[in-house]
Amino acid sequence: MTACRTAADHLRLALGLGCGLFFGSCAWIPQGDAPAEYLEPPEIHETLSEVTSRLQQWPEDRWWEQFGSPELNELITGALKDNPGLKQASARLRQAQSLVKVEGARLLPFLEADASLTYERISQHGVFAALNQEVAGIKIMYGIINPLSFRYEFDFWGKNRAMLEAALGHAAAEEAERAEVRLRLTTGIARAYFRGQALQQQLNVVKAMVGIRRDLKKLAETRFQLGLDNDQPVKIAVADYEAAFKRQAAIRDQLDVQRHLLARLAGKGPDEAAHLFAKPQVTVPRQIPAPDHLSMGLLVHRPDLAAALYRAHAASRLVKVAKTQFYPTIDLTGFVGFNALTLAKGTDKLANFLFSGQSFAYGLAPGLRMPWFEGGRLRGELGAQRAEYDAAVELYNDTLLDAMREVADSLSAWQTTGEMMASHKRLLASLGEDWRLAKVRLVNGLDDDREVLLHRHPVLEQEYALRALESDQLVAAVDLIESLGGGYNNPDIEKRPTQKPS
Structure with a gap:
């Protein structure tokens, strides 16, 4: 019971701070x-x-x-x-x-479609290889097809x-x-x-x-x-x-x-x-x-x-x-599409992977940008x-x-x-x-x-x-x-x- 009350208090405090930060710039x-x-x-x-x-x-x-x-x-x-x-x-x-x-x-809202195909060799001395030794030096193919991408800024x-x-x-x-x-x-x-x-x-x-x-x-x-x-x-x-x-x-x-x-x-x-x-x-x-x-x-x-x-x-x-x-400034971005990654030697399988149901992907990203200090520019x-x-x-x-x-x-x-x-x-x-x-x-x-x-x-x-x-x-x-x-x-x-x- 005490834990629930503490969590509620923390939530109210977070909401209060959020509202204060949200409207404080006015x-x-x-x-x-x-x-x-x-x-x-x-x-x-x-x-x-x-x-x-x-x-x-x-x-x-x-x-x-x-x-x-x-x-x-x-x-x-x-x-x-x-x-x-x-x-x-x-x-x-x-x-x-x-x-x-x-x-x-x-x-x-801005609606668009995008697609890309990336061929890449993972560096053996890069940060990613240092954390994942098993992929050092390999070559990959990465495909993305997003038939629907959107951006919208809320005009509050x-x-x-x-x-x-x-x-x-x-x-x-x-x-x-x-x-x-x-x-x-x-x-x-x-x-x-x-x-x-x-x-x-x-x-x-x-x-x-x-x-x-x-x-x-x-x-x-x-x-x-x-x-x-x-x-x-x-x-x-x-x-x-x-x-x-x-x-x-x-x-x-x-x-x-x-x-x-x-x-x-x-x-x-x-x-x-x-x-x-x-x-x-x-x-x-x-x-x-x-x-x-x-x-x-x-x-x-x-x-x-x-x-x-x-x-x-x-x-x-x-x-x-x-x-x-x-x-x-509050905006919302998102996408719906397919993406797949495979080794370079298996590029013939990339198309099959890319258009399979398991490669379906989507994302939604609300964004908040608030001016705190602009050096007097806004004034x-x-x-x-x-x-x-x-x-x-x-x-x-x-x-x-x-x-x-x-x-x-x-x-x-x-x-x-x-x-x-x-x-x-x-x-x-x-x-x-x-x-x-x-x-x-x-x-x-x-x-x-x-x-x-x-x-x-x-x-x-x-x-x-x-x-x-x-x-x-x-x-x-x-x-x-x-x-x-x-x-x-x-x-x-x-x-x-x-x-x-x-």
């Missing part, structure tokens, strides 16, 4: 500083109140079609197929999706699940970043196209201005030859003509730069864009969708914000992975993951503030360029009236050709400026569309991020 996890907090989206009611024309919706996915330019549509369609940067983003997404499968496999602490969730977060971030690359690509093409189109129209205006300066130079030379004027007007006319000609060359160079940029963005060579802007046709949209409650909707509609949020979520899961390293890894999480959250906060600034800037630019366009058109109409009166005076013999040409030149100058203003307004429209996400929509994201590292 107390080693350092507390750490408070994790970073997600920034609440700031409101921009006053900024929105300044916009006089607004629709209650977000941009469409194929937003560029609202500009009514077949040439622009063709450029963007080709770029979405051939741009190397977009292809790289797609490759990174495929890589991240493949890593999700790798991490997901950790939650399942959620480490493997957290690694899978982190991989899913990285894959979702790559998908959002691909959408961001697509958005930057399409808006970059639209900006370059609108600037190139404006330069093409300005080039046509400057060619007309060069023609006026050429005509004025000829008139000045004629009057000098007739003795009506001295050579001073000729010098002035020549200088004006050369300045206009130089201006024409500079615009042509800028136009070539925009063509080359468009070809590069489309994934083509420079020659592919040589004939762009032959028939420029673009509709300036009267309204750009800019919905209310922008601060609440940007997370769902901005791919860069979504990517930053997914990165932060993945970092929070990696913090949990780092914490689980402080806990014991260092946990501290690094916590810092990475804080950095990811602050990157999200920084991206959010930049997004709000971009929306405010683009709304202001859209409103301002529209007002400037209206004012400039009134100015151009006034100068056009002066030119019309000059032509009437020419017909009535009150003025000569010089007055008509001189009144025509300011009109062309303002037409030149008008082309730049139209380009600025189109670019402002693209900026606003880009700041609103360009049609990106991710309904799986919560409007207010709340996840923290466990």
